Amino acid sequence: MDAPVDPSEVEFDVVGIGNALVDVLSHESEEFVDALGVVKGSMTLVDEARSGEIYAMTGPAVEISGGSAANTIVGIAAMGGRAEYVGKVRDDQLGTVFAHDIRAMGVTYEVEPASGGPATGSCLILVTPDAQRTMNTCLGASVHLGPDDVERSHIERASVLYLEGYLFDPPEAQEAFRVAAGYAHEAGRIVSATLSDSFCVERHHGAFRDLVSNHVDLVFANEAEILALYGTEDFDVAVSRVRDDVRFAALTRSEKGSVVIGDGEVIEVPAAPVEDLVDTTGAGDLYASGFLHGFSRGADLEACGWLGSRAASEVISHLGARPEADMAAMATEVLSR
Amino acid sequence: MDAPVDPSEVEFDVVGIGNALVDVLSHESEEFVDALGVVKGSMTLVDEARSGEIYAMTGPAVEISGGSAANTIVGIAAMGGRAEYVGKVRDDQLGTVFAHDIRAMGVTYEVEPASGGPATGSCLILVTPDAQRTMNTCLGASVHLGPDDVERSHIERASVLYLEGYLFDPPEAQEAFRVAAGYAHEAGRIVSATLSDSFCVERHHGAFRDLVSNHVDLVFANEAEILALYGTEDFDVAVSRVRDDVRFAALTRSEKGSVVIGDGEVIEVPAAPVEDLVDTTGAGDLYASGFLHGFSRGADLEACGWLGSRAASEVISHLGARPEADMAAMATEVLSR
Numbered sequence: 055m056d057a058p059v060d061p062s063e064v065e066f067d068v069v070g071i072g073n074a075l076v077d078v079l080s081h082e083s084e085e086f087v088d089a090l091g092v093v094k095g096s097m098t099l100v101d102e103a104r105s106g107e108i109y110a111m112t113g114p115a116v117e118i119s120g121g122s123a124a125n126t127i128v129g130i131a132a133m134g135g136r137a138e139y140v141g142k143v144r145d146d147q148l149g150t151v152f153a154h155d156i157r158a159m160g161v162t163y164e165v166e167p168a169s170g171g172p173a174t175g176s177c178l179i180l181v182t183p184d185a186q187r188t189m190n191t192c193l194g195a196s197v198h199l200g201p202d203d204v205e206r207s208h209i210e211r212a213s214v215l216y217l218e219g220y221l222f223d224p225p226e227a228q229e230a231f232r233v234a235a236g237y238a239h240e241a242g243r244i245v246s247a248t249l250s251d252s253f254c255v256e257r258h259h260g261a262f263r264d265l266v267s268n269h270v271d272l273v274f275a276n277e278a279e280i281l282a283l284y285g286t287e288d289f290d291v292a293v294s295r296v297r298d299d300v301r302f303a304a305l306t307r308s309e310k311g312s313v314v315i316g317d318g319e320v321i322e323v324p325a326a327p328v329e330d331l332v333d334t335t336g337a338g339d340l341y342a343s344g345f346l347h348g349f350s351r352g353a354d355l356e357a358c359g360w361l362g363s364r365a366a367s368e369v370i371s372h373l374g375a376r377p378e379a380d381m382a383a384m385a386t387e388v389l390s391r
Numbered sequence: 392m393d394a395p396v397d398p399s400e401v402e403f404d405v406v407g408i409g410n411a412l413v414d415v416l417s418h419e420s421e422e423f424v425d426a427l428g429v430v431k432g433s434m435t436l437v438d439e440a441r442s443g444e445i446y447a448m449t450g451p452a453v454e455i456s457g458g459s460a461a462n463t464i465v466g467i468a469a470m471g472g473r474a475e476y477v478g479k480v481r482d483d484q485l486g487t488v489f490a491h492d493i494r495a496m497g498v499t500y501e502v503e504p505a506s507g508g509p510a511t512g513s514c515l516i517l518v519t520p521d522a523q524r525t526m527n528t529c530l531g532a533s534v535h536l537g538p539d540d541v542e543r544s545h546i547e548r549a550s551v552l553y554l555e556g557y558l559f560d561p562p563e564a565q566e567a568f569r570v571a572a573g574y575a576h577e578a579g580r581i582v583s584a585t586l587s588d589s590f591c592v593e594r595h596h597g598a599f600r601d602l603v604s605n606h607v608d609l610v611f612a613n614e615a616e617i618l619a620l621y622g623t624e625d626f627d628v629a630v631s632r633v634r635d636d637v638r639f640a641a642l643t644r645s646e647k648g649s650v651v652i653g654d655g656e657v658i659e660v661p662a663a664p665v666e667d668l669v670d671t672t673g674a675g676d677l678y679a680s681g682f683l684h685g686f687s688r689g690a691d692l693e694a695c696g697w698l699g700s701r702a703a704s705e706v707i708s709h710l711g712a713r714p715e716a717d718m719a720a721m722a723t724e725v726l727s728r
Contacts, residue, residue, distance in 0.1 A: 080495075081715075114465075114492040114713060117454035128451075147484040147510070155451040158417075173484070376451060378418075 055316075057352030058244045059213035066162070066212035067135045067350035071204065071234055072123025073196040073220050073227070074141030075175040076148040079187075079335070079373055080115040082180040087188050094182065097189040097251045099223055105192035108178050117148070118374040119155035120177055121196075122250060123218040125336050125375040129343025129365055131160040132381035135350065138162040138212060140203060140234075144195040148174040155376070165203055168195045179335055185370065187335040193224055200226035201233040209237040213350045214272075216342070219250030219279075222258040235269045244349075246272035246302075248342055249279035256282055272302035272349070274342050280305050293320065304345050304359060306338060306366075314345075314359040323359030326367035336375025340365040343377075344385070353389050361388045392653075394689030395581045396550035403499070403549035404472045404687035408541065408571055409460025410533040410557050410564070411478030412512040413485045416524075416672070416710060417452040419517040424525050431519065434526040434588045436560055442529035445515050454485070455711040456492035457514055458533075459587060460555040462673050462712040466680025466702055468497040469718035472687065475499040475549060477571075479536040485511040486532065492713070502540055505532045516672055522707065524672040534561035538570040546574040550687045551609075553679070556587030556616075559595040572606045581686075583609035583639075585679055586616035593619055609639035609686070611679050617642050630657065641682050641696060643675060643703075651682075651696040660696030663704035673712025677702040680714075681722070690726050698725045 061067065084094070090108065092098045100108065124139055131137040139156055143149030145167040152174060156163045175194035179187045199221075209215055215238040221227040235245045247270045249255050255262050262283055266273055273296065275283065280292045293313060296303045303315040311324040344361035353361070361384070368379045398404065421431070427445065429435045437445065461476055468474040476493055480486030482504040489511060493500045512531035516524045536558075546552055552575040558564040572582045584607045586592050592599050599620055603610055610633065612620065617629045630650060633640045640652040648662040681698035690698070698721070705716045 109491060112491075112495065114456065114495045115488070116711065117488060119451065151452070151454065154446060154449075158449065158451045374453065 055352055055354050057213065057350060059242065061213065061351060064211055064213050065136065066138050068127065068130050068214045068216055068346050069138040069140065069209060069212035070123040070127040070216040071140040071221065071230065072121050072218040073175060073193060073224070074124060074143045074152055075121040075177045075191065075196060076152055077118050077120030077177050077179050077335070077375065078109070078115045079118065079179045079181055079333070080112040082112060082182060084182055087180055087182060092188055092190065094188050095186050096253050097191055100190045100192055102172065102192055105176065105178060105190060108190050112178065112180065116373065117151065118376060119152045120375050122220055122248070122339050123216060124156060125339035126216060126342040126346070127161055128156060128159045129340045129377050129381065130347050132377050133343065133347045133385035134382045135347045138208060140165055140208065142168060142196050142199040142203060143174040144168045144171065146173055148176065149195065168198050171195060171198060181333050181335070181373070185331045185334050187333060197224035197226065199224065199230055201230045204230050204234045204237070206237045209234050210241040210243070212243065214244045214246055214346060216346060217247040219248055219254050219262065222254065222261055228261065232269070244271045245269060246274065246346065248274035248338065249283060252278035252282040255279050266299050270300055273300050274304050274338070274345070276306045276338055304341070304362065306341050311363060312341065312359050314355045316355040321356050321359065323356060323363060326363040328367045328371055330371050332371055333373045334370050336369040337366045339375055340369040340377060347385055348389060351389065357388060357391065361385060364388060392689055392691050394550065394687060396579065398550065398688060401548055401550050402473065403475050405464065405467050405551045405553055405683050406475040406477065406546060406549035407460040407464035407553040408477045408558065408567065409458050409555040410512060410530060410561070411461060411480045411489055412458040412514045412528065412533060413489055414455050414457030414514050414516050414672070414712065415446070415452045416455065416516045416518055417449040419449060419519060421519055424517055424519060429525055429527065431525050432523050433590050434528055434557070437527045437529055439509065439529055442513065442515060442527060445527050449515065449517065453710065454488065455713060456489045457712050459557055459585065459676050460553060461493060462676035463553060463679045463683070464498055465493060465496045466677045466714050466718065467684050469714050470680065470684045470722035471719045472684045475545060477502055477540060477545065479505060479533050479540060480511040481505045481508065481532040483510050485513065505535055508532060508535060518670050518672070518710070522668045522671050524670060530561055534563065536561065536567055537563035538567050541567050541571045541574070543574045546571050547578040547580070549580065551581045551583055551683060553683060554584040556585055556591050556599065559591065559598055565598065569606070581608045582606060583611065583683065585611035585675065586620060589615035589619040592616050603636050607637055610637050611641050611675070611682070613643045613675060641678070641699065643678050648700060649678065649696050651692045653692040658693050658696065660693060660700060663700040665704045665708055667708050669708055670710045671707050673706040674703045676712055677706040677714060684722055685726060688726065694725060694728070698722060701725060
């Protein structure tokens with residue numbers, strides 16, 4: 055496949071926009087998650103008071119920079135891609151941590167931290183013994199990401215724009231989402247988005263349907279998300295619907311791999327083997343890293359999906375949603391075949 | 392061996408005093424550590440400006456609560472011991488993290504956070520590929536731990552007082568150290584201390600010699616530290632000196648295990664096997680956890696040393712200095728033999 059935009063004509067391969075969060079990971083029992091009344095494996099939005107209540111009940115934790123699109127962008131940079139991130143933190147300790155970590159991975163990150171208002175957003179991630187993660191997100195400063203933080207020149211300078219569905223939660227960010235997609239299309243760039251979470255799709259169902267039908271060229275979704283989008287329980291039905299709606303799609307199915315759709319063609323891609331499943335946090339984010347890295351460099355869709363599978367299997371073999379292995383070597387190996 | 396104090400007569404087994412720090416761990420190359428001009432494996436004190444400089448150069452990091460004596464106390468609580476901690480943080484995000492994590496492990500922690508002054512202390516830990524850790528500590532709020540933070544009733548209610556040698560670095564904490572040791576001895580408690588770091592011993596050589604000779608009943612040290620204390624290069628010379636100086640000693644020698652001294656008797660204890668050496672941060676701290684837990688419960692000295700070896704081998708098999716395995720089961724297994 056040809057690259058969607060000639061890489062030599064742009065400064066960046068991918069620019070991602072998302073909720074900038076620091077993850078707070080702790081190991082908890084199934085009973086603990088049940089007692090909270092949240093659905094295991096889902097993301098629940100909580101306010102600062104509720105976040106504090108849950109935090110007080112959790113065990114000792116580890117803090118690692120996160121945020122769905124930020125994880126994806128870090129993965130792309132780790133593979134050697136030229137990557138930029140847009141998201142809002144506050145000028146506090148966790149905001150400093152977030153900015154340090156994303157820049158330390160070679161990502162361009164130029165958004166000014168907020169000097170007032172809520173603290174840097176956090177995501178309490180409860181990792182159960184089955185390696186599933188259940189998330190409680192306090193959006194904090196990330197809700198203040200608005201259209202003003204999205205500069206036209208920053209969107210135009212990347213081949214692919216990548217947006218996380220979680221952006222539909224903060225109202226200002228929804229608008230930033232649409233503005234950014236407009237800038238990208240006006241410059242002839244590709245607009246991609248992930249649906250993020252089936253409950254997020256249900257919360258903003260109309261907006262997501264409009265998004266996929268009218269504003270996005272490449273959509274990422276897992277099985278639950280694509281079923282929620284089309285209100286069906288039949289995966290094959292969802293596949294046929296998404297084929298009509300968007301030019302490209304990558305539908306992930308955990309250990310069953312992914313289904314990649316491009317210009318009507320449907321390709322099944324296997325999952326990559328995982329030696330030691332520790333924490334599924336970031337699996338979808340890193341799948342998107344691999345796919346987008348291949349895609350922006352003009353790899354064929356099967357290779358894009360396979361690089362996604364490989365990257366996902368790396369991130370679920372350790373705690374946290376940021377890659378630790380030599381991702382550049384992995385990308386070179388997959389893309390040079 | 393009889394317990395030093397009848398456990399039924401006290402509320403706590405061990406109370407630890409130390410510099411309260413949040414660890415910031417990143418993986419770095421040997422060349423990176425060389426370029427900083429610090430000695431690999433050592434702890435260097437840095438001011439806030441230098442800490443910021445080093446942080447700006449490091450790769451993406453993980454934040455985990457730390458502090459040498461705090462790690463030891465957490466290990467004791469994890470084994471089922473009744474444990475208390477005294478150390479100072481600020482009322483900022485990392486201070487909240489520190490207090491949450493230590494309390495989440497069941498440790499009693501009642502020191503008020505500082506409402507002004509420097510931020511919560513941090514320790515930039517550079518983990519090299521050989522699993523060695525090189526530490527750059529910015530003491531921050533922990534320098535404000537002073538004699539006023541040490542309440543006589545809190546010291547009296549524990550069988551064993553445990554002090555980290557790093558406390559000799561902040562001037563007020565030195566005084567807190569002496570005050571606490573006085574309270575403990577007046578109540579008939581055991582005073583234990585770790586020498587912490589050979590460079591720390593050299594920085595405060597006279598104070599450490601006085602400490603070991605006159606104020607401490609049980610001393611923990613690794614090979615480099617005990618050699619630095621007695622100004623010798625011969626381990627056997629150091630062993631014979633320490634036998635004359637203190638009633639109990641536990642001298643750790645990495646993969647060679649430890650030498651335990653009690654009332655003049657010298658016992659060699661092997662190291663416990665390690666399947667996968669990841670990060671040596673906390674090895675000495677967790678050795679002290681195992682030893683002190685056994686000691687406070689009246690285990691014989693060989694069992695104390697072996698529980699120390701087992702706990703150390705657990706903590707070096709993953710990132711960070713806080714235990715992750717079922718330490719209570721480990722303690723029960725070792726102590727019931």
